[in-house]
Amino acid sequence: MQPSFRQSYGRTRRRRSHHALKPVNPTVCPISGTSKMHHRACKESGYVRPGLRISVPKLGIGVDRGE
Numbered sequence: 001m002q003p004s005f006r007q008s009y010g011r012t013r014r015r016r017s018h019h020a021l022k023p024v025n026p027t028v029c030p031i032s033g034t035s036k037m038h039h040r041a042c043k044e045s046g047y048v049r050p051g052l053r054i055s056v057p058k059l060g061i062g063v064d065r066g067e
Contacts, residue, residue, distance in 0.1 A: 032044035046062020
């Protein structure tokens with residue numbers, strides 16, 4: 001079933017004005033000093049938030065590199 005009236009170009013563009021991607025804003029991990037995304041574990045130290053550190057040896061998250 002087709003719409004009764006065609007959506008105007010301006011109305012379509014105004015609706016799509018909110019579809020733009022927002023830039024990512026990484027923060028600095030307080031333990032390792034590397035950049036990390038909000039609510040994500042740091043790849044170096046496994047830090048997520050105060051009181052929570054994650055260790056996933058299979059992915060190399062939060063384990064000593066042994067270099």
